[in-house]
Amino acid sequence: MSDTERLSKDIETIAGFSESPPEVGYSRPTFSAPWRQAYDYIIQQATEIGAEHIIDAACNLHIRHPLVGWDRKVWLCGSHLDSVPSGGKFDGVSGVVIPLEIMRRRPELPLEIIVFAEEEGTTFNLGMLGSRLWAGTLDPQTMTRIRNRHGETAAEAGAPHGLDLASLAAAPDWRTRLQPERYYGMVEVHPEQGLGLWDSGKPLAAVNRINGRRQLSITVTGQANHAGSTGMSGRRDALAGAAEMVVALEQLGQELDRRLPYTVLTVGKLEATPGAVNVIPGQVVFSLDFRGQEEALLVEGEQRIHEIVQTVSERRGLEHEVETIEQLAPSPLSEHICSRLQQAAAARGLELELVPSGALHDAAVIAQVMPTAMIFVASRDGISHNPAEYSRIEDIGRAAQLLEDMIAAGEEDHR
DSSP: OOHHHHHHHHHHHHHTSOSSOTTTOBOOOTTSHHHHHHHHHHHHHHHHTTOEEEEOTTSOEEEEOTTTOSSSOEEEEEEEOOOOTTBOSSTTHHHHHHHHHHHHHOTTSSEEEEEESOOSSTTTSOOOHHHHHHHTOSOGGGGGTOBOTTSOBHHHHHGGGTOOHHHHHHOOSTTTSOOGGGEEEEEEEEEOOSSHHHHHTOSEEEEEEEOEEEEEEEEEEOOOEETTTSOGGGOOOHHHHHHHHHHHHHHHHHHHHHHSTTOEEEOOOEEEESOOTTEEOOEEEEEEEEEESOHHHHHHHHHHHHHHHHHHHHHHTOEEEEEEEEEEOOEEOOHHHHHHHHHHHHTTTOOOEEEEESSOOHHHHHTTTSOEEEEEEOOGGGOOSSTTOOOOHHHHHHHHHHHHHHHHTOOOOOO
């Protein structure tokens, strides 16, 4: 079986571990049975080549080959296996099977595979849990408060799989807390989730920055009233006010994107109450996801979001509340690792463009504590988080070769 055939088999096998049928998409909530099947498949494949595995206290899976051992300084490479509901085959999965294939081919290389637990954020409404816990940037007690759709806390759901909050709090060794001195750096391979590479005909790019993010919850309160007997001039319609805000926020996103590309602003969820056909909505709660390359632009944009909501509310006689749920600064990635990737690509006649990532990844968390970079693989039509998600297996194979070349080029410390 060829390298790309093995990669394809890995991806298709993991796609089969899903709560939903293929025509609907691929669903692997963290700590669910399909998620555990995917974890166990990776462990099985590693075991078949003689590799060893450890699950750390944050429930991340680590794999090394005995030819390397657990004490040697290595490159860290990996991604995640959880998915959004009705997602695609390639998101996260390709970034796990690529280092697995490298270890199959070259078990002597200084490489550790990592599979992070709960990257997407859709299982417990908070993303990148495994990487944040291991990097020490998330309070372990958070896991006792966030819940999945079954009402289980992350602590309860994760305990059978190795999640150990007591050990995380104590942090005595690398099994509970990332120790950067054990690694040369990290590289995560991931589908681009955008149109840039596919439209330009380029298979790969190196990622030198991950956009920062603000997530907000906006509550607009008016007066619920009878839809038939309340005149238009006397209404305090929360939904009409929210709709005006949504349009103005979209215009803000377009303006900021013209100033600095890759700036995006999205209202992804909106709920109006009481939600009856003959009742004027008395309250609306909607989400706001705001991302950009520069912290200064995020600060300015957040201030203008508050101003838009306040202006519309005052004009319409509405009350409002804006709550910032999450603030993540932009993450510059390692220039030196990107340079190494470009050199490895050039040796094979490939020009590797440097691009930012609009989406967040575990790499953004790890970049806070040690040198980190990413490789993007072209995504057809830029579609992601959708069963139509697709990357060419040949491009995934090129990414595996590029990463192998970079690791094999030398082990000197580049920090």
